[in-house]
Amino acid sequence: MNLVTRLYRGETSFDFVGAKRIWLAISSALILISLVAIAIFGLNLSLDFKGGVAVEVTNVAGVDVAAVRDAVTPLGLGDAKIQMLAGGADIRVQVGTLSPAESRAFQEAVAKVSGSSLDQVSIDEVGPTFGAQITRRAVTALVVFLAAVVLFMWWRLEWKMAVSGITALFHDLIITFGVYALTRFEVTPATVIGVLTILGYSLYDTVVVFDKVKENIEELHTDRMTLSELVNRSMNQVLMRSINTSLTSLLPVGSLLFVGSFLLGAHTLRDFALALFVGIAAGTYSSIGVASPILATWKEHEEEWERVRRRKERGRADGSRRGAKKAAVESSAASKTPQAAPKTPQAAPKRKSGAAPRPPKKGKKGRRR
Amino acid sequence: MARRVITLIIVLVLAYGGVAAIVATHTTPELGLDLKGGTSVILRAPEGTDPDVLEKAVEIMRARIEAFGVQEPEISISGKNGVLVQLPGVTDRERALEAIGQTGVLSFRPVKASFLRSPLLQPLTTTTTAPGETTASTEPTTTTTFPENVDPTTGYTIKDDPALLDAWLPEYDAEGKLIAGYEVGTLLDPETGKPDPLTGKDLTEALANFGADGKWQVNLRFNDDGARKFQEITKAAAQYPAGDPRRQIAIVLDGKVISSPQVAETVDPNLGIAGGNAVITIGAGDTQQSEAQDLAVVLRYGSLPIAFERDKVQSVSATLGADSLRFGLVAGLGGLILVAIYMILYYRSLGVVTIVGLSVFGSLMLIVLGLLSKTSGLTLTLAGVTAIVVSVGITADSYIVFYERIKEELHRGRTMRAAVDEGFTRAFHTILTADTVSFLAAGLLWLLAVGPVKGFALTLGIATFLDILVAYFFTRNAVSIISHGPLGEGGFFSIRAAAGGVQEAS
Numbered sequence: 001m002n003l004v005t006r007l008y009r010g011e012t013s014f015d016f017v018g019a020k021r022i023w024l025a026i027s028s029a030l031i032l033i034s035l036v037a038i039a040i041f042g043l044n045l046s047l048d049f050k051g052g053v054a055v056e057v058t059n060v061a062g063v064d065v066a067a068v069r070d071a072v073t074p075l076g077l078g079d080a081k082i083q084m085l086a087g088g089a090d091i092r093v094q095v096g097t098l099s100p101a102e103s104r105a106f107q108e109a110v111a112k113v114s115g116s117s118l119d120q121v122s123i124d125e126v127g128p129t130f131g132a133q134i135t136r137r138a139v140t141a142l143v144v145f146l147a148a149v150v151l152f153m154w155w156r157l158e159w160k161m162a163v164s165g166i167t168a169l170f171h172d173l174i175i176t177f178g179v180y181a182l183t184r185f186e187v188t189p190a191t192v193i194g195v196l197t198i199l200g201y202s203l204y205d206t207v208v209v210f211d212k213v214k215e216n217i218e219e220l221h222t223d224r225m226t227l228s229e230l231v232n233r234s235m236n237q238v239l240m241r242s243i244n245t246s247l248t249s250l251l252p253v254g255s256l257l258f259v260g261s262f263l264l265g266a267h268t269l270r271d272f273a274l275a276l277f278v279g280i281a282a283g284t285y286s287s288i289g290v291a292s293p294i295l296a297t298w299k300e301h302e303e304e305w306e307r308v309r310r311r312k313e314r315g316r317a318d319g320s321r322r323g324a325k326k327a328a329v330e331s332s333a334a335s336k337t338p339q340a341a342p343k344t345p346q347a348a349p350k351r352k353s354g355a356a357p358r359p360p361k362k363g364k365k366g367r368r369r
Numbered sequence: 370m371a372r373r374v375i376t377l378i379i380v381l382v383l384a385y386g387g388v389a390a391i392v393a394t395h396t397t398p399e400l401g402l403d404l405k406g407g408t409s410v411i412l413r414a415p416e417g418t419d420p421d422v423l424e425k426a427v428e429i430m431r432a433r434i435e436a437f438g439v440q441e442p443e444i445s446i447s448g449k450n451g452v453l454v455q456l457p458g459v460t461d462r463e464r465a466l467e468a469i470g471q472t473g474v475l476s477f478r479p480v481k482a483s484f485l486r487s488p489l490l491q492p493l494t495t496t497t498t499a500p501g502e503t504t505a506s507t508e509p510t511t512t513t514t515f516p517e518n519v520d521p522t523t524g525y526t527i528k529d530d531p532a533l534l535d536a537w538l539p540e541y542d543a544e545g546k547l548i549a550g551y552e553v554g555t556l557l558d559p560e561t562g563k564p565d566p567l568t569g570k571d572l573t574e575a576l577a578n579f580g581a582d583g584k585w586q587v588n589l590r591f592n593d594d595g596a597r598k599f600q601e602i603t604k605a606a607a608q609y610p611a612g613d614p615r616r617q618i619a620i621v622l623d624g625k626v627i628s629s630p631q632v633a634e635t636v637d638p639n640l641g642i643a644g645g646n647a648v649i650t651i652g653a654g655d656t657q658q659s660e661a662q663d664l665a666v667v668l669r670y671g672s673l674p675i676a677f678e679r680d681k682v683q684s685v686s687a688t689l690g691a692d693s694l695r696f697g698l699v700a701g702l703g704g705l706i707l708v709a710i711y712m713i714l715y716y717r718s719l720g721v722v723t724i725v726g727l728s729v730f731g732s733l734m735l736i737v738l739g740l741l742s743k744t745s746g747l748t749l750t751l752a753g754v755t756a757i758v759v760s761v762g763i764t765a766d767s768y769i770v771f772y773e774r775i776k777e778e779l780h781r782g783r784t785m786r787a788a789v790d791e792g793f794t795r796a797f798h799t800i801l802t803a804d805t806v807s808f809l810a811a812g813l814l815w816l817l818a819v820g821p822v823k824g825f826a827l828t829l830g831i832a833t834f835l836d837i838l839v840a841y842f843f844t845r846n847a848v849s850i851i852s853h854g855p856l857g858e859g860g861f862f863s864i865r866a867a868a869g870g871v872q873e874a875s
Contacts, residue, residue: 048681057686119462125679126681127413127679129680145809193825245769245770248711249759249766251704251707251708255707256755258703269755
C-alpha cells in the first residue's frame with residue numbers, strides 16, 4: 001500500500017515521537033530566528049500602539065509618493081510614512097501625534113493633493129496613551145486565557161497535557177511574532193485579535209491529539225505498547241484530521257490574506273490574516289512536533305510506563321523468539337491490512353482482561369534482576 | 370430513521386425559512402461604521418471618575434450630538450472610564466469631536482430676570498416703528514431682530530459662555546419640558562470690571578446628603594478663588610428681597626439652567642456667604658432625594674478638572690467602508706469555495722453534506738446576527754465579517770473530526786451503521802472539548818476587549834455555539850441518512866469509498 005493510500009486511510013505509522021530530535025532542532029531554529037529577528041528589527045507597531053494620525057484616501061488625482069510628500073513637507077511632516085495601496089489607487093499617509101489644528105491641516109493637505117474632498121478621507125487618530133492601554137488589555141486577556149485553558153485541560157485531560165499544550169502555544173506565539181518582525185507587516189490591534197484567536201486554534205489542535213491519546217491509554221492500555229508508541233499511534237490516527245483541518249482553516253484565511261494583500265489593498269484584513277495564517281500553520285506543526293513529543297517524553301518516565309518500556313527493551317535485547325514474534329505482530333498491526341483489521345476490536349477486550357494480571361508478574365521479575 | 374429525516378427537515382426549514390424571513394422583513398444585520406462609513410471615537414475620562422459622572426457625561430454628549438442632527442448616535446460606556454461614541458455617516462467630524470470631547474461647562478450666574486417664555490420671541494416692535502409712519506404698522510414682526518447668538522425659534526442663547534454679560538437660558542424638567550427661562554449675567558471682577566465668572570473649575574466638591582433639619586441638601590465646597598467669587602455673587606443676590614428673581618443664583622450646565630436656588634433670607638447682604646462652603650436645600654421626600662443626588666452629579670461632572678482625552682478617533686469614508694465589506698465577502702466566498710472543493714474531493718458524498726451544513730450554518734449565523742442587531746443593537750463590523758470567515762475553518766473542522774472517526778471505525782471493521790453512530794458519539798465528545806476552548810477564547814476576548822474586538826469575539830462565540838448545534842442536529846442526521854442509502858456502501862461517491870476503498874465492503 002503506498003503512502004498516499006495509507007495517509008488517506010489513516011493507517012500511517014510515522015514515528016513522530018522518535019523524531020523528536022529533528023523537531024527539537026527545527027523548533028529551536030525557528031524560535032532562535034524569531035527571537036533574533038524580534039531583537040534586531042523589532043516589531044513594526046501600528047499607529048494604535050504609538051499614537052499618531054493616519055489618513056487614507058482614494059487617489060483621484062493619480063499623484064505619486066513624491067507629490068504627497070511635497071504636499072505635507074510645508075507642515076513639517078516631511079518624514080511621514082506614505083504608502084500606495086491597491087496599486088496606487090489609494091494613498092495612506094501616517095504621521096506621529098499632532099495637535100487638533102495640525103491634524104486638520106494635515107488632513108486637508110492630503111485631501112487636496114489627492115483630489116478628494118475632506119469627507120471622503122478616512123482618518124485614524126490615536127492618542128499617545130491608547131497603545132499602552134490596549135497592550136495591557138491584551139496581556140491581561142492572554143494571561144487569563146492561559147490560566148483558564150490550563151485549568152480546563154487539566155480537568156478534562158491531565159496536567160501534563162496542559163503544560164505540554166501551553167509550551168506549544170508559546171512556541172507558536174514566538175514564531176508568529178518572529179514572522180511579523182521579519183516581514184515588517186504592521187502589528188495592529190487586529191493582529192492582537194488574530195494572535196488571541198490562534199491561541200484557541202493551536203490549543204484546539206493539541207486538544208484533539210491529546211484527547212485521542214487519552215482515549216487510547218484507556219482502551220489500549222497493555223504491557224505491549226510503550227507510551228511513545230501509543231502517542232505515535234494516536235498521532236497517526238489523527239494525522240489526516242490535522243492536515244485536513246489545517247487546510248480547511250488555511251484556505252479561507254489564505255483567501256483573506258491574498259485578497260487583502262495583493263488584490264484590493266485592504267490592509268486591515270491583511271494584518272489580521274497574516275497572524276492567523278502563520279499561527280494556524282505553526283499551531284498544526286507544534287501539536288505534532290512540540291506538544292506530543294514533550295508529553296511522550298515526560299509521561300514515559302512515569303513509573304508504570306517506565307516498566308512497560310524496560311520490559312519491551314529487555315524483550316528486544318534478549319532477542320527471544322516470543323518477543324520477536326510479538327514485535328512482528330505489533331508492527332503489522334500498526335499498518336494493518338484490512339483483512340486483519342476486524343480482529344482488533346474483538347481482541348482488545350480479551351487482551352485487556354488477559355493482560356491485567358500479567359504486568360505485575362513481569363514487573364516484579366524485572367525488579368529482582 | 371423517520372425521526373432523523375424529520376429532524377433534518379425541521380433544521381433545513383428553520384435555517385432557510387429563517388433566512389428568507391430575515392431578508393423579507395429587512396432584519397439583516399446592521400452594518401458597523403467601518404463597513405458603511407462614519408466616525409467612531411474612543412474617549413477616556415481621568416482615572417477614578419465616578420460612574421454617575423460618566424453617565425451624566427454620556428447623556429450630555431448625546432444631547433449635543435443630536436442637537437446637530439446626527440441620526441442615532443451610539444454612545445456607550447466601556448470599561449471603568451472609557452466612552453465609545455459611534456456616529457454613522459458623520460461628515461462634519463470636527464464639529465462632532467468638539468461636541469463630545471469636552472466636559473460640560475458649569476457656571477454659577479447672577480439672575481437678572483426670569484420669565485416663562487423667552488421675551489426675545491415677543492415682536493420687538495420698538496426697533497422698527499419710529500421713522501416710518503404707516504408702512505411699519507402692518508408688518509413689524511418681520512423685521513424683528515435678535516441679539517447675536519440667539520436662536521430665532523426658541524429665543525435662547527445658542528452657544529453659552531460663562532463670561533457673557535447677558536444670556537437667555539432655559540430650564541427644563543426631567544421630561545425635557547420647558548419650565549422657565551432666565552436672563553442671566555456674569556460676575557464681574559470688582560477691580561478691573563471685566564467678567565470673572567464662577568465656573569466648575571472653582572468647585573471642589575458636591576455631595577448630596579440628608580441634613581439635620583430632615584431635608585435633602587447638596588453641600589458645596591469651593592476653592593479659595595471660588596470662595597471669594599461665591600461670596601461676591603451671594604452678596605449681590607442678597608440685596609434683593611425674598612421672592613425677587615434676582616435673589617436667585619442660576620446653576621448653568623452646558624447652556625441650560627439646572628437649578629436656581631434662592632439665597633436664604635438669613636444671609637447678610639453685606640457679607641454674602643463666606644468661607645467657601647454652601648448648602649443648597651432641596652426638601653424632604655423621595656423625589657427630593659433623587660433631585661439632590663442628580664444635582665450633586667451634575668455639579669461634580671461640570672467640575673471635572675480635565676476634559677476627556679481622545680484615545681482614538683477613526684473616520685471611515687463611505688467608499689472605503691463599502692470596499693472593505695466587499696473585500697471581506699469576496700475573501701470569505703473564495704475561501705468557502707476552496708473548502709467546498711476540497712471537502713468534495715476528499716470526502717465525496719460526505720463533502721456534499723458539509724457544504725449543505727455550511728450553508729445551514731451560514732443561514733443560522735445570519736438569523737442570529739439579524740435578530741441581535743434588531744434587539745440589542747449589535748452591528749456587523751469588519752472584525753465580525755472576518756470572524757465569520759474564520760469560523761468557516763472551525764466549522765469545517767467539526768466535519769473532519771466526525772468523518773475521520775467514521776473512517777477509523779470502518780477500518781476497525783464495524784458496519785457502516787455502527788461506524789456512523791459510534792463515530793458521531795466519539796467525535797462529538799472531541800468537538801465539545803475543542804469548542805469549549807474556542808468558546809473560552811471568545812468569552813474572554815468579549816469581556817476584555819473594546820469596540821470592534823468585542824464584535825469579533827461575539828461573532829466567534831456565536832459561531833462556535835452554532836457549530837455544536839449544526840453538528841448535533843444536522844450533520845449527524847444527514848450522515849446517518851446517507852449511510853443507510855445507496856451512498857453508504859457502493860460506488861466512487863460513497864462513504865465507503867471516502868474511507869479508502871470498496872474492496873473489503875463485505
